[in-house]
Amino acid sequence: xxxxxxxxxxxxTLDRVNVDTDQIIPKQFLKRIERTGFEDxxxxxxxxxxxxxxxxxxxxxxxxxxxxxxxxxxANFGCGSxxxxxxxxxxxxxxxxxxxxxxADIFFNNCFKNGMLPIRLSEEQVEELFQRTKAKExxxxxxxxxxxTISDNDGLQIKFDVEPFRRECLLDGLDDIGLTLQHEDKITxxxxxxxxx
Amino acid sequence: MAQTLFDKIWxxxxxxxxxxxxxILYIDLHLVHEVTSPQxxxxxxxxxxxxxxxxxxxLTVDHNIPTWSRSIPVxxxxxxxxxxxxxxxxxxxxxxxYSLNSPQQGIVHVLGPELGYTQPGMTIVCGDSHxxxxxxxxxxxFGIGTSEVEHVLATQCLQQTKPKNFLITVDGKLPVGVTAxxxxxxxxxxxxxxxxxxxxxxxxxxxxxxxxxxxRMTVCNMSIEAGARAGLIAPDEKTFEYLRGRExxxxxxxxxxxxxxxxxxxxxxxxxxxxxxxIDAAQLVPQVSWGTSPGxxxxxxxxxxxxxxxxxxxxxxAARRALEYMGLQAxxxxxxxxxxxxxxxxxxxxxxxxxxxxxxxxxxxxxxxxVNAMVVPGSQAIKAQAESEGLDKxxxxxxxxxxxxxxxxxxxxxxxxxxPGERCASTSNRNFEGRQGxxxxxxxxxxAMAxxxxxxGHFVDVRKF
Ligand code: SF4
Numbered sequence: 153x154x155x156x157x158x159x160x161x162x163x164x165t166l167d168r169v170n171v172d173t174d175q176i177i178p179k180q181f182l183k184r185i186e187r188t189g190f191e192d193x194x195x196x197x198x199x200x201x202x203x204x205x206x207x208x209x210x211x212x213x214x215x216x217x218x219x220x221x222x223x224x225x226x227a228n229f230g231c232g233s234x235x236x237x238x239x240x241x242x243x244x245x246x247x248x249x250x251x252x253x254x255x256a257d258i259f260f261n262n263c264f265k266n267g268m269l270p271i272r273l274s275e276e277q278v279e280e281l282f283q284r285t286k287a288k289e290x291x292x293x294x295x296x297x298x299x300x301t302i303s304d305n306d307g308l309q310i311k312f313d314v315e316p317f318r319r320e321c322l323l324d325g326l327d328d329i330g331l332t333l334q335h336e337d338k339i340t341x342x343x344x345x346x347x348x349x
Numbered sequence: 350m351a352q353t354l355f356d357k358i359w360x361x362x363x364x365x366x367x368x369x370x371x372x373i374l375y376i377d378l379h380l381v382h383e384v385t386s387p388q389x390x391x392x393x394x395x396x397x398x399x400x401x402x403x404x405x406x407x408l409t410v411d412h413n414i415p416t417w418s419r420s421i422p423v424x425x426x427x428x429x430x431x432x433x434x435x436x437x438x439x440x441x442x443x444x445x446x447y448s449l450n451s452p453q454q455g456i457v458h459v460l461g462p463e464l465g466y467t468q469p470g471m472t473i474v475c476g477d478s479h480x481x482x483x484x485x486x487x488x489x490x491f492g493i494g495t496s497e498v499e500h501v502l503a504t505q506c507l508q509q510t511k512p513k514n515f516l517i518t519v520d521g522k523l524p525v526g527v528t529a530x531x532x533x534x535x536x537x538x539x540x541x542x543x544x545x546x547x548x549x550x551x552x553x554x555x556x557x558x559x560x561x562x563x564x565r566m567t568v569c570n571m572s573i574e575a576g577a578r579a580g581l582i583a584p585d586e587k588t589f590e591y592l593r594g595r596e597x598x599x600x601x602x603x604x605x606x607x608x609x610x611x612x613x614x615x616x617x618x619x620x621x622x623x624x625x626x627x628i629d630a631a632q633l634v635p636q637v638s639w640g641t642s643p644g645x646x647x648x649x650x651x652x653x654x655x656x657x658x659x660x661x662x663x664x665x666x667a668a669r670r671a672l673e674y675m676g677l678q679a680x681x682x683x684x685x686x687x688x689x690x691x692x693x694x695x696x697x698x699x700x701x702x703x704x705x706x707x708x709x710x711x712x713x714x715x716x717x718x719x720v721n722a723m724v725v726p727g728s729q730a731i732k733a734q735a736e737s738e739g740l741d742k743x744x745x746x747x748x749x750x751x752x753x754x755x756x757x758x759x760x761x762x763x764x765x766x767x768x769p770g771e772r773c774a775s776t777s778n779r780n781f782e783g784r785q786g787x788x789x790x791x792x793x794x795x796x797a798m799a800x801x802x803x804x805x806g807h808f809v810d811v812r813k814f
Contacts, residue, residue, distance in 0.1 A: 167666075168666070168667065168670070169663045169664070169666075169667050170542055170543075170642050170644075170667065172642075172779075172781045174760075174779070174781040174782070174783065174784050175781065175782060175783075178783055178787070179760050179761065179762045180762070182384050182412075182762065183384070183413065183425075183427040183428060183430070183431055183762070184427075185387035185388065185391070185430065185431065185434055186388065186391075187388050187495075197782065197783045197787055226663055227543065227663070228542060228543040228546070228576070231542055231543065231576065232478065232573075232779060232781060233477075233478050233760075233779075234385065234476060234477055234478040234492040234493060234494055235384075235385065235494075236385065236388075236476075236494035236495040236496060237495075239494075254543055254546065256543070256546065256576060257512075257546060257547065257576070257578055258478060258492055258493065258494060261493075261494065261497075262494035262495075262496065265494060265496035265497070266496070315510065316369055317369060317370045317371060328496070328500055328508060329396075329398075329499065329500050329503050329504060331508070332373055332500065332504045332506055332508060333503070333504060335364065335365045335373055336504075338364050338365045338373070339364055339373075339375070339401075339504065339505065339506055342364045342375055343375075343402075343505075346375075
């Protein structure tokens with residue numbers, strides 16, 4: 153897994169609650185058997201019109217967000233289906249960080265497995281970031297996982313929480329399976345106990 | 350200290366726990382389907398890893414497959430590739446697969462319980478959020494992503510942080526015409542689609558105890574729509590009777606030993622929950638969703654709500670968007686909403702009892718001229734059972750299309766798709782934008798309500814039928 157330490161990038165906004173993984177990546181793109189190539193599928197039904205051209209009404213299609221790598225959105229982001237294609241599509245498109253007041257559990261978990269950082273902030277903090285992004289074209293944030301801070305160039309600094317273990321894995325880009333297999337003796341012992349029961 | 354059902358299952362499966370780190374949790378049963386697994390098997394190959402416990406791993410195809418006659422080949426080349434990929438993975442790694450032509454093929458969450466793989470006290474995972482269905486047996490069952498599918502294949506374990514306990518008690522008796530689907534829709538409507546995020550829900554109370562196993566599965570199935578990690582119901586005599594004699598359940602003496610163990614699982618008197626909610630079953634009426642999120646639900650006797658009456662700006666915006674997408678007007682009576690399609694199926698409501706309930710309404714009646722209705726059994730076994738009871742005849746005589754088993758129009762990855770603007774009464778679990786086809790409009794209802802809507806051509810209170 154690729155490590156995550158510090159990331160600076162343009163913020164793109166998606167001002168909606170309950171964005172589900174069916175919207176993040178509609179089902180017709182789930183038939184691929186690879187983990188890559190999902191960038192054009194991201195938010196497909198919202199991003200493109202029926203004729204395939206970009207939908208000018210869709211927030212992230214604004215030219216000012218073209219280079220965005222930090223997604224700022226509303227509560228319960230990533231609800232619905234467990235499809236890991238959702239973080240893959242966000243990642244393939246170029247997002248490294250998602251900031252929201254809350255996330256659905258499976259999506260939240262899936263992000264960490266792919267070197268992406270989902271950050272939970274309070275509703276007020278998220279609203280503040282929405283205002284700042286709106287006010288300034290090309291608004292950027294720096295997300296520092298080591299320090300657990302988000303900062304902009306205008307003096308804003310926000311501390312964020314992340315589970316220590318997840319932080320450690322992301323900073324070092326650790327392979328989960330490898331970590332579990334360090335305890336293989338314990339798994340074997342557990343299985344022996346099961347067989348004896 | 351008195352323990353909950355969830356605490357007991359959790360504790361029994363912790364292989365290793367270090368302070369400040371997630372537990373390494375042992376997984377008893379891993380269900381696998383064609384859509385969320387190819388990348389996981391590929392990962393195993395790249396790292397030269399094997400499947401640690403092939404006999405705890407069960408594969409089926411369901412999401413992608415057409416529901417037309419099994420004698421007609423799969424035409425979509427990419428679906429075909431996913432099915433063939435799963436078959437190849439089964440062969441390469443030595444795993445059991447119920448593929449397209451198996452007489453036991455079914456939707457993964459229908460098949461597990463039906464074949465007796467799902468048992469009380471187990472930990473069960475699948476790369477699918479509706480794995481929560483299996484919680485109806487008092488097993489801890491939850492959905493995982495593809496990276497975790499690979500993790501379980503390789504280690505038979507997962508790294509998990511323990512969620513919190515949430516008790517939802519449904520007191521009293523359900524009125525006639527009100528079903529398990531209405532209970533769970535009402536719960537989601539009450540607590541919201543993120544109302545149980547971070548929790549495992551245990552459903553209890555008289556109304557839950559009175560539900561059949563099929564109905565309990567409907568309730569647990571949609572726990573994920575309330576954001577929960579899993580939903581659980583304590584095992585009891587109904588659970589044991591359901592499992593007795595099923596192919597992969599313990600047999601004879603081993604079964605009695607298992608039952609004795611399963612009886613120790615229920616939550617103990619005095620155990621505490623992090624959160625509790627009480628619902629009075631007697632006041633429930635049939636529910637219909639009106640929006641594009643499973644929390645956007647109204648009574649059939651009610652009206653489409655007014656977005657401007659919503660409590661905050663975010664919900665107002667969401668409701669305005671939803672009404673626009675759904676082509677509905679605030680204040681419109683739910684019973685006035687006309688439909689084009691009906692879908693009876695999905696892992697929420699495609700079991701034999703669901704089909705019986707729908708058939709009871711459809712019997713001797715005709716599907717309205719403006720409606721195209723289909724029934725998709727959850728498995729080949731259910732299809733055969735329904736046919737032996739003559740349910741297929743009731744449906745086809747009423748004008749329903751009778752199909753082969755699969756996920757079908759629950760997520761419309763196969764050829765069963767809504768056209769843009771088409772409105773569907775659906776017994777599935779998600780009414781997200783485009784879920785049943787781009788531009789399609791989904792209303793979630795119970796099987797009886799779906800059948801009644803098919804006949805009336807619009808939503809109608811099934812209690813009047
Ligand atoms: S029936 Fe629908 S919800 Fe259930 S597993 Fe299939 S696609 Fe998922």
